[in-house]
Amino acid sequence: MLKTNMRSIFNSRIFWASCFVMPVILLLSQIDGLVDLYRKGEVQTWDFYFQFQLKGLADSTMVFLAPILCALPYTAGFEEDIRSGMIKAILPRTTRFRYLAGKVLACGLSGGLVLVIGILLNMFLCLPVLSPMLRGMEQDISIWPSLLQLFQSALLLFASGFFWAAFGMLMATLTGSWYVAYSAPFICYYLLIIFYERYFPYLLILYPKSWLAPGTEWFLGAFGVLFWVAELAAIVFMLFILAGGRRLERV
Amino acid sequence: MFKKIRQSFSVAGYNFRQWRRNPRIIITFLLAFILCFLLSDKAVAFAEEHQTTMQIVEAFIWTFGDSNSILLSSLLLILLFSDMPFLSSGTPFYLMRINRRIWVMGQAIYIFLATGIYLLFILISTSLVCMTNSFTANMWSKTAAILGYSGEGQAIALPALVKTLEMSHPYQCMASIFFLMLLYALVLIFLMLFFNIWKGQAAGVISVFAFSIYGFLLNPENLQSLFRLPDELAYKARVWVGWLSPLNQATYHMHNFGYDNLPRLWQTYAIGGTLLLLLMLLSLWAIRRYSFHFRGTEGGA
Numbered sequence: 001m002l003k004t005n006m007r008s009i010f011n012s013r014i015f016w017a018s019c020f021v022m023p024v025i026l027l028l029s030q031i032d033g034l035v036d037l038y039r040k041g042e043v044q045t046w047d048f049y050f051q052f053q054l055k056g057l058a059d060s061t062m063v064f065l066a067p068i069l070c071a072l073p074y075t076a077g078f079e080e081d082i083r084s085g086m087i088k089a090i091l092p093r094t095t096r097f098r099y100l101a102g103k104v105l106a107c108g109l110s111g112g113l114v115l116v117i118g119i120l121l122n123m124f125l126c127l128p129v130l131s132p133m134l135r136g137m138e139q140d141i142s143i144w145p146s147l148l149q150l151f152q153s154a155l156l157l158f159a160s161g162f163f164w165a166a167f168g169m170l171m172a173t174l175t176g177s178w179y180v181a182y183s184a185p186f187i188c189y190y191l192l193i194i195f196y197e198r199y200f201p202y203l204l205i206l207y208p209k210s211w212l213a214p215g216t217e218w219f220l221g222a223f224g225v226l227f228w229v230a231e232l233a234a235i236v237f238m239l240f241i242l243a244g245g246r247r248l249e250r251v
Numbered sequence: 252m253f254k255k256i257r258q259s260f261s262v263a264g265y266n267f268r269q270w271r272r273n274p275r276i277i278i279t280f281l282l283a284f285i286l287c288f289l290l291s292d293k294a295v296a297f298a299e300e301h302q303t304t305m306q307i308v309e310a311f312i313w314t315f316g317d318s319n320s321i322l323l324s325s326l327l328l329i330l331l332f333s334d335m336p337f338l339s340s341g342t343p344f345y346l347m348r349i350n351r352r353i354w355v356m357g358q359a360i361y362i363f364l365a366t367g368i369y370l371l372f373i374l375i376s377t378s379l380v381c382m383t384n385s386f387t388a389n390m391w392s393k394t395a396a397i398l399g400y401s402g403e404g405q406a407i408a409l410p411a412l413v414k415t416l417e418m419s420h421p422y423q424c425m426a427s428i429f430f431l432m433l434l435y436a437l438v439l440i441f442l443m444l445f446f447n448i449w450k451g452q453a454a455g456v457i458s459v460f461a462f463s464i465y466g467f468l469l470n471p472e473n474l475q476s477l478f479r480l481p482d483e484l485a486y487k488a489r490v491w492v493g494w495l496s497p498l499n500q501a502t503y504h505m506h507n508f509g510y511d512n513l514p515r516l517w518q519t520y521a522i523g524g525t526l527l528l529l530l531m532l533l534s535l536w537a538i539r540r541y542s543f544h545f546r547g548t549e550g551g552a
Contacts, residue, residue, distance in 0.1 A: 179274045183278050186285075187281045191284075193288075194288045198381075
């Protein structure tokens with residue numbers, strides 16, 4: 001089931017459109033910095049190229065964009081199957097558990113992959129824009145720390161994207177609404193930010209911004225965040241199997 | 252007469268009953284709460300940075316004293332009223348018992364009340380998101396004084412002008428801003444209602460966007476930077492725009508407090524009231540030729 005779902009995700013226009021939206025918006029959000037760079041005309045190293053990517057990912061635009069983009073490709077997938085009646089053709093060919101597990105895993109993967117593919121496209125798009133400046137000699141500067149940091153950011157974004165997309169599917173299943181499928185990740189994400197920033201500053205564990213850029217307060221740093229988000233995703237997975245199972249009883 | 256009024260309120264009440272467990276309505280209010288947080292963040296961050304307290308409605312005053320914030324908050328109303336002209340499974344039964352005009356009057360009452368509730372929610376939400384650092388007395392805070400008199404408000408695009416501080420107190424100022432926003436939002440939604448009935452649902456949405464873009468483009472700062480106007484001409488353009496743009500009419504500091512030729516508050520209320528009356532009459536005229544289509548799927552999310 002997972003394979004079939006992933007194939008339909010990779011064939012959907014919304015998935016690829018969401019992937020392309022991310023680099024375009026990231027580039028637009030950094031346009032002022034780019035114009036400044038071109039005006040100064042300073043020669044930069046490849047380390048700067050990776051730092052530029054990291055700066056874009058840490059920007060508030062990305063914080064705002066991530067829960068919207070990861071919900072777009074497949075959060076309403078289960079609802080669509082039920083509303084279109086497609087479910088009646090699928091269920092005789094598989095078990096309920098395999099169907100539901102395939103759905104939620106594909107949804108999570110699509111949410112994570114949108115962000116990771118978006119990062120790769122952003123790197124690709126930035127190359128011709130920044131390459132005229134990247135003529136500096138590396139000498140004592142190693143690009144590996146920046147590259148590793150970028151890899152870590154991509155991994156954290158993937159984990160967050162996975163969780164929020166699966167959460168969107170769970171909420172859509174509980175409420176039976178398309179509106180909820182697309183908006184629940186964004187709304188819940190920002191409600192958690194509001195609770196942390198305005199009322200409960202000690203609840204760092206529920207602060208989604210820190211899931212994207214964990215500071216020193218997190219136990220085990222980025223690994224701690226990955227464990228925590230994976231734990232939350234597992235809870236969402238189980239809740240979806242229960243909620244989806246109940247929903248299928250009425251089909 | 253009383254029977255007709257009661258019937259109109261019954262139609263409005265029926266629309267409110269559709270709010271129960273309606274995901275679209277819940278999402279609209281949650282998004283409004285998030286919008287209040289995002290828009291008021293600058294004011295709260297400024298107070299935290301200077302370690303000063305705020306009056307509880309000041310965040311609302313500084314945030315919604317800005318035309319862009321009014322525009323953004325009013326656009327969320329499109330989601331709240333996206334089911335306009337509110338055809339539901341109960342509508343045919345109403346139309347058998349009342350005439351079309353009473354039905355439209357009921358929709359108008361619903362729009363009035365729903366918009367009022369939405370803006371009240373915005374006011375309460377903005378106060379809630381900054382309440383941990385606020386007091387309730389009817390006096391301006393130190394944050395307001397720093398913002399207004401030091402010019403730092405302009406630097407971070409918060410419209411904390413000295414004339415706002417000197418001409419009124421926080422709650423009076425809040426009430427004026429609230430009514431200006433309410434008037435703007437009502438004109439916007441009544442325009443949507445009229446075009447919805449007259450030319451269809453798509454025309455309703457397009458009219459709202461056209462109205463909003465018109466207000467957004469007629470911005471004095473935009474005009475000055477676009478045409479590189481000298482100060483004297485920029486002032487004249489500001490006065491013209493203050494009268495011509497509905498969005499500027501809804502902006503508190505774009506009014507005459509004895510300094511310039513901008514519209515006074517009562518003039519804005521009169522213009523808004525006249526526009527509302529006109530749009531209501533046009534909607535009553537348009538409903539005569541409206542053809543109701545019931546597909547049996549009304550009210551679905």
